[in-house]
Amino acid sequence: MTGPFCQPWNLGAPLFPPAEGVGAVLGVVRHSLPPMAGNVEAPAPVGARPERDPKARGGARIWEETEQQAKKLRSASDAEQHRKLPKRKIVLLMGYSGKGYHGMQRNVGSSQFKTIEDDLVSALVRSGCIPENHGEDMRKMSFQRCARTDKGVSAAGQVVSLKVWLIDDILEKINGHLPPHIRILGLKRVTGGFNSKNKCDARTYLYMLPTFAFAHKDHDVQDESYRLSADTLRRVNALLACYKGTHNFHNFTSQKGPREASARRYILDMFCEEPFVREGMEFAVIKVKGQSFMTHQIRKMVGLVVAVIKGYAPESLLERSWGEAKVDVPKAPGLGLVLERVHFDKYNQRFGNDGLHEPLDWTQEEAGVAAFKEQHIYPTIISTERQERSMARWLGTLPVHDFDATAHAAAGLGAKAPSPLGDSD
Numbered sequence: 001m002t003g004p005f006c007q008p009w010n011l012g013a014p015l016f017p018p019a020e021g022v023g024a025v026l027g028v029v030r031h032s033l034p035p036m037a038g039n040v041e042a043p044a045p046v047g048a049r050p051e052r053d054p055k056a057r058g059g060a061r062i063w064e065e066t067e068q069q070a071k072k073l074r075s076a077s078d079a080e081q082h083r084k085l086p087k088r089k090i091v092l093l094m095g096y097s098g099k100g101y102h103g104m105q106r107n108v109g110s111s112q113f114k115t116i117e118d119d120l121v122s123a124l125v126r127s128g129c130i131p132e133n134h135g136e137d138m139r140k141m142s143f144q145r146c147a148r149t150d151k152g153v154s155a156a157g158q159v160v161s162l163k164v165w166l167i168d169d170i171l172e173k174i175n176g177h178l179p180p181h182i183r184i185l186g187l188k189r190v191t192g193g194f195n196s197k198n199k200c201d202a203r204t205y206l207y208m209l210p211t212f213a214f215a216h217k218d219h220d221v222q223d224e225s226y227r228l229s230a231d232t233l234r235r236v237n238a239l240l241a242c243y244k245g246t247h248n249f250h251n252f253t254s255q256k257g258p259r260e261a262s263a264r265r266y267i268l269d270m271f272c273e274e275p276f277v278r279e280g281m282e283f284a285v286i287k288v289k290g291q292s293f294m295t296h297q298i299r300k301m302v303g304l305v306v307a308v309i310k311g312y313a314p315e316s317l318l319e320r321s322w323g324e325a326k327v328d329v330p331k332a333p334g335l336g337l338v339l340e341r342v343h344f345d346k347y348n349q350r351f352g353n354d355g356l357h358e359p360l361d362w363t364q365e366e367a368g369v370a371a372f373k374e375q376h377i378y379p380t381i382i383s384t385e386r387q388e389r390s391m392a393r394w395l396g397t398l399p400v401h402d403f404d405a406t407a408h409a410a411a412g413l414g415a416k417a418p419s420p421l422g423d424s425d
Contacts, residue, residue, distance in 0.1 A: 085165040089142065089194055092174075093186035093362055094120070094158040095372040097380045099335075104149040104158065106138065116182060117145070120160075123177035129164040146196040146342045147203055150295065154377045155339035156369050157204075157362070161196035181376050186365040188358045191351060202268060202343040203293065207286040207302050208336040208381050210391055211275050214284075214309045222395075227282055228275045232309065239305045240270040240286065242318050251327045252301060253294035258324035266291045270301070278382050287340070296331055303332040310395070313403040328401050333390040336381055338373075 096116050098104075106117035117138075125135040134141040146159040167173065174184050212226040214236060220226060250256040250263040257263070270288040277283075288298055304321065307313040307330055321327040344360040352359030362369070385391060 085167060087163055087165050089161065089163050089190050089192050090166075091159050091161045091188050091190050091194070091196055091360065092184050093188075093365055093369075094160060095156045095183045095185050095369060095376070096154060096158070097181040097376045098149060098152050098154040099181075099380050099384060102151045103153070104145055104147070104155070108136075108138075116149075119178060119182055123174050124162075124164065126177045127170070127173035128167055129170060129174065130162075142195075144196050144198075146200050147339050149339055150334055150337075152334040153337045153339070154380070156373045156377060157341040158339055159196050159200075159342050159360070161190065161194050181380075183372055183376075185368045185372060186362055188360060190360070191357060194347075196342075199344055199347045200342050201345045201347075202289055202291050203339065204287060204289040204341040204343070205293070205298050206338045206340045207288070207298065207332070208283055208338065208378065209286070209302070209306075209332070210385060211282045211284050213306050213391055213395060217310045217312065224281045228284060233272060233275070233284075236272045236305065236309060239308060239315070239318065240272060240288075243267045243270045243288070243301055247322045248324075249294060249297055249322070251321045251329050252297045252304075254296065256294065263294070265293065265297070278378070279386070281382070281386070283382070289343075298337060299332045299334060300329045303330040306330075306332065306395075307398055307401070307403065310398065312398045312401065317403055328403060330394075330398060330401055333394050335384055335388075335390050338377055 094116075098116070100114070101116050102113035104116045106115050106121065107113055121135045121138065124130045125132050130141050141162045141164065143160065143162045147155075149155055149158070164170070171184055171187055178184070210224070211228040212220075212222060212224065214228055214232055215222055215226045244267050246264055246266045248258060248263050249265050250258045250260065253263070268289040268291070270286070273285045273287065275282050275284040286302060288301070304313065304318065308315055308317065317327065321329055341362075348359040348361065351357040352361075
């Protein structure tokens with residue numbers, strides 16, 4: 001007989017042939033026999049990989065399920081550890097240099113325009129203060145800023161309120177994930193319903209500018225050699241004082257009508273400090289304190305005073321700008337604008353001395369705030385002004401403004417300009 005099963009028995013051969021031999025033999029048998037009736041499986045081709053043992057598949061599946069369970073346990077353990085930490089409403093005192101940022105407020109879903117809050121939220125998540133989903137939806141941590149600073153505007157005393165896990169060394173850990181030009185300068189516990197925007201009574205801004213902005217266009221030098229005289233400083237402060245009280249500032253912002261109640265704003269104080277010299281250039285700081293400000297309002301308040309001092313606009317334009325007629329008010333550059341301080345007087349009166357909460361006065365943080373301004377804000381303003389000459393270029397646009405248009409229109413209609421005293425408190 002011949003064939004694969006008719007060979008003489010070899011007693012010296014192994015009882016079972018090698019695995020590949022078995023596969024080859026079974027392959028021959030499989031292809032030699034006709035398919036059984038009712039067998040729906042197509043025969044495997046010669047050389048095909050043998051099917052994996054169902055027990056092996058089951059073992060792999062068990063291993064995967066075990067690994068998934070382990071991951072869930074680890075995640076649950078981390079979540080449980082965080083849940084054990086107290087989650088409390090706090091406020092953070094922030095300082096930042098706004099150069100290179102498109103304002104304070106985060107634009108969720110837009111990576112084209114970077115904001116201060118983008119870096120802040122990232123640091124909060126990475127430091128373990130908030131879960132990642134809170135960073136994606138800031139409402140989950142009850143986040144609120146005290147002021148929404150514009151593009152390029154800096155801050156030495158911005159305050160934000162939010163709920164966080166009070167981890168150990170929280171300030172150090174947050175700052176460890178922030179760039180040097182953004183710092184958390186202080187932290188305080190507040191009441192559970194605290195909202196930094198709604199509870200803020202007033203805001204103080206400063207505007208730093210080179211004093212040659214006050215040089216008269218006809219008889220003063222227009223460069224860095226200019227020095228502000230005492231008489232000019234007194235005149236500047238007399239004009240700035242006119243802003244004090246309640247006025248209609250619809251001409252100092254956009255998209256506000258003259259009869260809208262929200263256009264009326266209360267200014268507590270506005271003045272210019274003594275000038276100082278940095279790197280051969282003289283600067284001065286204008287400070288303004290008000291209940292609240294509209295977009296571009298402070299920059300236009302400064303711009304109009306500069307236009308009057310330089311001789312481009314008459315002093316009467318300040319009074320006319322508070323009337324219903326449209327007035328061409330120039331907007332000073334954003335570079336020198338800084339949010340210096342926010343005020344919570346009513347909150348402090350109610351909760352500051354109740355024995356449970358701290359007053360929001362930041363007295364102990366003043367040295368750190370001053371150091372941050374000297375290290376990151378003032379040098380940035382000075383160096384940027386030298387490199388980009390933003391103030392000098394803006395001053396060159398003042399002659400194109402038509403400051404007389406409103407006066408001519410008012411004279412033609414026989415209208416009488418309102419007195420600023422009538423709008424004052």
